Amino acid sequence: MKLNTWCYMVREAGGNVRRNTLMSTASVGIVAVSLFVLSVFVLLALNVNYLAATLESQVQIQVFLSRSLSTAQTAALRQQVAAVPGVRAVSYISAQAALTQLKREFGRQQDLLSAVEQHNPLRPSLAVQTVNPHQVGAVAAKLKGFQGVRKVTYKAAVVRRLFQVADALHRGGLILAGLLCLATIFIVANSVRLTVFARRHEIGIMKLVGATDALIRWPFLLEGMILGVVGSLIATGVLWESYRLLEQGVQRTIPFLPMLPSYPLMGELAVSLAALGALIGVLGSSLSLRRYLRV
Amino acid sequence: MKLNTWCYMVREAGGNVRRNTLMSTASVGIVAVSLFVLSVFVLLALNVNYLAATLESQVQIQVFLSRSLSTAQTAALRQQVAAVPGVRAVSYISAQAALTQLKREFGRQQDLLSAVEQHNPLRPSLAVQTVNPHQVGAVAAKLKGFQGVRKVTYKAAVVRRLFQVADALHRGGLILAGLLCLATIFIVANSVRLTVFARRHEIGIMKLVGATDALIRWPFLLEGMILGVVGSLIATGVLWESYRLLEQGVQRTIPFLPMLPSYPLMGELAVSLAALGALIGVLGSSLSLRRYLRV
Amino acid sequence: MIELANVHKRYGRYEEALSGVDLHVDPGEFVFIVGPSGAGKTTLIRLLYREELPTSGTVRVAGKDLSRMRPREVPYFRRQVGVVFQDFKLLPERTVWDNVAFALVVTEVSPKEIRRRVPAVLELVGLRDRARMKAQELSGGEQQRVAIARALVHGPPLLIADEPTGNLDPTTAWEVVQVLVDVNHRGTTVVVASHAKALVDALRRRVVELAAGRVVRDEVRGLYVHEA
């Protein structure tokens, strides 16, 4: 097609948006609402994952050491452990520190501990964190074989459960987001279809005057794209502000709840939403047009 | 208006639904998707609340008893405690039982406990559950004054946090559900508006022939109602089946996660959704008609 | 029946479509409105059933000042006027029967009465056998006759027809005009905007000629063009 024709189609698309204020507003609104709801789900899923990951990362392997180890031996062992593939961090907890921590955890029921105060029955230990929580089992098994290690424990059941919950949430979140994405496309396709339906006579007339399908289709596709992108911009704006407010609220009331920071996240989301909006608009228009191009 | 006119309007509404298959399907689809998403949110909120309530109900007050209490005295105290308003259940834990449980909880670190085995430093206690988790503080204070009670504890910080989380989830859920309800009405109103827009010429002609606003409006309102109810039925069906599958899945993979049983819940939801669908349809139609009735 | 006094009508920013029209039509009259394309005939007619309000001046129809009429009275007023629109204004996806019956449904006529009157009026315009077809499936002339049937069916005291024979062959056109004359003889006031020189000249009724929004001629037994 010639450049002139492209110019015509772009002008046409812009004109359509302006002329059909009502339908344009409606479509933009629907895209905005759909994308907003979709993003809320995505953010929810992302944050649950983040939460799960944070909790997972707190799962440690406890390596109890032989009481007879010298300071130098302990340091050497510690380096050895740190060198094991999959280990992220190792910290040393002396027998004394362990007792103090235990006391703190026991809280009020310290009667019990007073009884053993004079003769500390605990061992010094290494607290080992793995890079990937899934490696806990393998790393623990490897550590067991080291010289000077008496016992290796980790909360196997808790870790397993946590993984199950995180997995379920992850999978559920993905399914939900997928469903919502489909719902959005469906809603937008339908609303574009109504738009096209309202203009079916116009389309018919254009065809009778000798317009090719491409000439009729492109302004509608461009129009859909414009509407989709504008809708996504609105959704992004509202989302950004809401997330900021939510973050503040969480900071104030439940500060121990970890939340994904908004900085890189919202930027990426904005770009994805714009792309998704454009895609939805174009897809919606093209799906809807097919039927009315048969004149 | 005469009965005949009502008959005409009902026939008209039915006819519109059949005639405009495309627009009817679109509207029904939009209502169904919107209500489905809305319900997913509502179910999520309800289940989180249920989960929070379940966890809350597991918060206990521990009442440590004087070691000198006789069995009869203990039994009397237990009855006294059970009679306190707000107390739901009381169970007795002997010193021996407490030590056994402690051992179990300690797991591998039993070195410590072996050291105190021969001389049990623990006290017998009563585990008290309140009817309403919010009463924990008040009940605990009251129990402190009883004869034979040495110490009363409850995990104050944990309880407070749990309440905060539950509250936040509750409030967040309500806000989200409200937003989604608005979004649904908005989407449906817009799609009905497009429907009406596509028929604006028809409406204009009817007015020119002398039709009153009521005669034009009612078939549209009835049509909106029909579409809304059909949409809600679809949403309910899909939801019911999904929830059933989800319940089964949860039972299989994470059985310790409490879920609201579907029996009375889904029935109530079905009725609410039908009502909501009808309301949305009618509201959507009437909002959309106003503008085109000025001819 | 109709009383226009110094009526001006301007659509938006465009030049006036009617400028200072005075017109008086008695009950029972038969009036042709003629004039070149764009003279303002349709505009004049739109004022008579209150599709448009005059920019200035007064329009009184059946004793009512249309500018002063409250919106809720409008439907009841319109039922007293039968209108054949230049572009027909049929409901394209309804059957011929539904289109015609609609003018009766709005006045809450009983279904029995509807079943009696609709076939009768369709017979009159020669479309008895088209009753079950959709309006959009009809030929241009058939659609025009449906529009005429709809305007007649509720027996309005005032009948307005805008170019009612533009899509009809001379024979059918003549039949349709005879129907209008008949209706007029039974007391209905009839106003017809028309380009059909042959018909206007044959009937020799009152002719009002418009040109550029003004009445330039008003003859009691006139011809389509002024007798030189």
Add this chain to the structure above:
Amino acid sequence: MIELANVHKRYGRYEEALSGVDLHVDPGEFVFIVGPSGAGKTTLIRLLYREELPTSGTVRVAGKDLSRMRPREVPYFRRQVGVVFQDFKLLPERTVWDNVAFALVVTEVSPKEIRRRVPAVLELVGLRDRARMKAQELSGGEQQRVAIARALVHGPPLLIADEPTGNLDPTTAWEVVQVLVDVNHRGTTVVVASHAKALVDALRRRVVELAAGRVVRDEVRGLYVHEA
């Protein structure tokens, strides 16, 4: 130019709109199609620009068998035909200029050329000063003339007009017909379906009369009705 052989057309379950039509039109001819309302004139015309396909029989226009034409060829074929539709088929919310220019835009004519040709053709139908108005704001006759302008603007080798003067006063109608005659003299084949007895009789061109879907008359220098 046009070649119809034993063409039948039936819409859905209704009786045939055309039953066994044979018609041959040479390039450069001027043909009137006449006949009573519902005779099948518009149906015949719809076959010529492939809005409809015949139920049986063949329709050849400009050397192409329309039933065999592939869908992607259709737009290019339609650009060779100018059509004035009985119901105008204008884009109601576009300006007169846009409506006319559209027939040039589809053929990718340069903007400069468009700015030259559109005013010229609007001048021809007397609507030069209406270019910026929306189609829906025009009077019936003005809309009809826009439809004619659109059919002419790209200079098609075949011009088909369905009832092109139904909404025009006799003077304007005569001017429009002169435009058609002019175009014909410059080599365009012209087919006009019309009820305008006065015009048909004045021009004395070839007349094809349809009745109930059949060709009942085909005269080289005919009148609207058969000379008795």
